[in-house]
Amino acid sequence: MRFAFLAAASVLAFAAAPAVAAPAVPAAVVQQDVTDAELASYAAAEEGVRAVQAQVQGQITAEQQAAMVAAIEGAGLTLDRFNAISQSVQAGDEILAARLAVARAPESPAGSVGATATDAELGQFATAMAAVRPIAAQLNGAAPTAEQQAAMAEAIASSGLALERFNAISGALAADQRLQARVALAAARSDG
Known part of the structure; x- marks a missing residue:
């Protein structure tokens, strides 16, 4: 199985055993179709994917792929939706990328x-x-x-x-x- 996880700052490519087919990458989404809640979920999913990526040495294992998918789904997104948002950000959707940066940023201090x-x-x-x-x-x-x-x-x-x-x-x-x-x-x- 092969997944391409695209993050705003860099492309995270993971490849596994060649015996499993790659899922189709969904078409890019329009930034207005992505809710703030989805962007918050996407940001959380990115953290989970990056944590697994940090453990990858060489070719990704089936367990590592499953852990990445679990991080995405655990954050409340489907793999297709995660990849569609990633693809849109990577395609240069500046407003979506800026909205994602807001979702990633810590809250401003109360009263500030x-x-x-x-x-x-x-x-x-x-x-x-x-x-x-x-x-x-x-x-x-x-x-x-x-x-x-x-x-x-x-x-x-x-x-x-x-x-x-x-x-x-x-x-x-x-x-x-x-x-x-x-x-x-x-x-x-x-x-x-």
């Missing part, structure tokens, strides 16, 4: 900026960042001129996000993986 930020605010933040980034790139580490400060403030204001909230989200990003993933998802959605 990341925990209280709404999807709408993060969409506004991503829009503001896209407008501010070219201005900031011109600075090369120097302090912004009054004109550049005004342009950045206008870009933030035109996003609909208050400057104070923009600064709070910006300040919280470095320490909050979930917030980083949610901002990346908002940016992917605004690009797509």
